[in-house]
Amino acid sequence: MKQGDNIRLRSDGRYEARYIKKRNEDGKIIYGYCYGQTEQEAREKREYQLNKMRTPKEMNLLILGAGLHGVDVYEIAKGLRIFNRIDFLDDDISNERAIGKWNEVEEYLDSYPMAIVAVGDEDTRKKWMERLSSLGFIIPTLVHPTAYLSEDTEIGVGAVICARATISSGVRIGKGSIVSSGATVPRRTTIPNWGYFDFDKIIHYRDSEKRGVTE
Incomplete structure (x- = not known):
């Protein structure tokens, strides 16, 4: 009825x-x-x-992963001076930076409308960025203030460009990818989605600090 x-x-x-x-x-x-x-x-x-x-939400950011890369992402986000609050989620309960675990992320959506995954493992970044997006989080693209980007650089959602990186002309940076500190990306390079560019090449690696993330 x-x-x-x-x-x-x-x-x-x-x-x-x-x-x-x-x-x-x-x-x-x-x-x-x-x-x-x-x-x-x-x-x-x-x-x-x-x-x-x-009701407009505050510009608060959650970083999933409080390891070394997570700290780098925090410093980039902080340096941009656009976020009111920045906090971590991590499955390592002994990590004092974390305010909760990864699988609790949906509980923070009202207070933290933006979130990004900060681990080296490609599969984890892909899985959790897709999950964050499906839950309604905004996935930012973070570029350190000291990085240089050519005007025609194409950057995907959720990519992280670290300090003093140099991005030459015609470069395409896939979503969820990482360009390390001090790296120089040559002209017309394509970094695939979820890829990692370190100094002069695209590499694939598994994060030694991966936190045993679960659904």
């Missing part, structure tokens, strides 16, 4: 108010649901959630 605009009476006697929460990477609508003992209660709960979505 439908009651009003996207509000229905469920078989368990509660009222359900549906609203558009977000869209996934394919553009498909993901709905949110609010419940109440009365139609008015369900409607008010839905309006509360919609108002939260309309």
